[in-house]
Amino acid sequence: MSVYVKTLKTADNTGYVLPLPDGGCSHLALGAESGECWVEPLLNQTSDPATPTNALITSVAGVSNAKSTVKLTAGKTVVLDVSAGYSVDNSTARFTHLRVWGVSAGFFEALGS
Numbered sequence: 001m002s003v004y005v006k007t008l009k010t011a012d013n014t015g016y017v018l019p020l021p022d023g024g025c026s027h028l029a030l031g032a033e034s035g036e037c038w039v040e041p042l043l044n045q046t047s048d049p050a051t052p053t054n055a056l057i058t059s060v061a062g063v064s065n066a067k068s069t070v071k072l073t074a075g076k077t078v079v080l081d082v083s084a085g086y087s088v089d090n091s092t093a094r095f096t097h098l099r100v101w102g103v104s105a106g107f108f109e110a111l112g113s
Contacts, residue, residue, distance in 0.1 A: 033107040
């Protein structure tokens with residue numbers, strides 16, 4: 001089992017791509033210690049996705065009620081479990097990358113297994 005621990009210092013209006021360990025993670029805990037950011041966990045990517053930009057976030061990822069993204073503000077956490085949904089056979093479904101858009105500077109944390 002791969003374990004992933006990452007703290008990212010974000011800047012205002014800046015995008016990041018975080019590759020997860022080889023083999024991916026089926027469980028993620030995401031949190032913001034400070035600031036505000038949008039996080040898009042990606043499944044089963046075979047190459048690095050594009051770095052998020054303001055245009056990408058506002059057109060796709062940052063839209064309210066977009067199911068593929070999570071908005072985190074200071075003190076908020078969310079836990080995602082890919083094995084709890086998506087398909088009948090989840091043994092091959094893994095989070096492989098995180099795309100992060102920093103709306104305001106702060107600290108973002110990700111824990112995965």
